[in-house]
Amino acid sequence: MAAPVVYGPGVSTYVRTVRLTLEEKALEYRLVEVDLLKGEHQEPAHRARHPFGKVPVLEHDGYSLYETSAITRYLDAAFPEVSLTPTDPRQIGRMQQAIAVVDAYVYKALVTDIVIPRVLVPMTGGTPDEAAIQGALPMAELCLRVLDELLEGVSYLSGGGLGLADLHLAPILAYFSRTPEGGRLLPSYPNLQRWWGGIASRESMARTQPGLG
Numbered sequence: 001m002a003a004p005v006v007y008g009p010g011v012s013t014y015v016r017t018v019r020l021t022l023e024e025k026a027l028e029y030r031l032v033e034v035d036l037l038k039g040e041h042q043e044p045a046h047r048a049r050h051p052f053g054k055v056p057v058l059e060h061d062g063y064s065l066y067e068t069s070a071i072t073r074y075l076d077a078a079f080p081e082v083s084l085t086p087t088d089p090r091q092i093g094r095m096q097q098a099i100a101v102v103d104a105y106v107y108k109a110l111v112t113d114i115v116i117p118r119v120l121v122p123m124t125g126g127t128p129d130e131a132a133i134q135g136a137l138p139m140a141e142l143c144l145r146v147l148d149e150l151l152e153g154v155s156y157l158s159g160g161g162l163g164l165a166d167l168h169l170a171p172i173l174a175y176f177s178r179t180p181e182g183g184r185l186l187p188s189y190p191n192l193q194r195w196w197g198g199i200a201s202r203e204s205m206a207r208t209q210p211g212l213g
């Protein structure tokens with residue numbers, strides 16, 4: 001069986017989630033960079049892989065898949081030796097809930113509205129809109145509170161062992177924790193802080209460290 005191929009830039013949080021899944025499962029894979037700043041994700045070659053022009057895309061033995069949560073579920077089912085999905089129905093429900101919360105609310109609140117203006121905008125010569133960042137804080141705090149509650153009394157988001165939900169959240173926390181807002185807000189969320197301390201020191205995080213964060 002050929003090694004899976006991941007298309008996307010190493011700096012993308014979604015791409016990092018797929019890479020973390022592969023790393024935690026100790027699988028060989030190849031990363032094919034798609035440069036978002038150069039607009040490569042909108043070019044016909046990438047549009048043929050992903051009709052919406054986003055990253056990541058996974059290719060594996062003639063099978064092509066886009067949407068990060070579909071990719072991580074596929075990898076976990078296709079390579080079951082190291083499982084990142086619990087067997088208990090309630091833990092499966094909690095894991096799916098956490099992934100949906102990350103996709104629907106956390107990514108926008110922490111990455112789109114805080115990390116991008118704080119990190120990417122200055123890198124490309126712009127000035128962040130401070131009023132917009134201030135306006136984003138209530139939703140960011142709601143997200144942090146919800147994640148903190150999900151981690152109450154448990155080590156990982158599903159309530160079982162390390163699982164896919166943790167790998168969906170980890171790349172976002174890696175960037176957010178380095179912003180001034182992250183540094184100021186995270187200490188108020190002790191469960192999330194404890195979780196992040198454990199995740200941040202994993203080998204998979206070191207092996208997928210992007211240039212930005």
Ligand SMILES: N[C@@H](CCC(=O)N[C@@H](CS)C(=O)NCC(=O)O)C(=O)O
Binds near residue numbers: 015036055056066
């Ligand atoms: N729903 C998609 C979202 C993927 C996504 O938004 N990726 C970002 C990079 S982190 C992207 O492709 N951005 C390029 C753009 O929006 O033009 C998934 O789960 O894979």
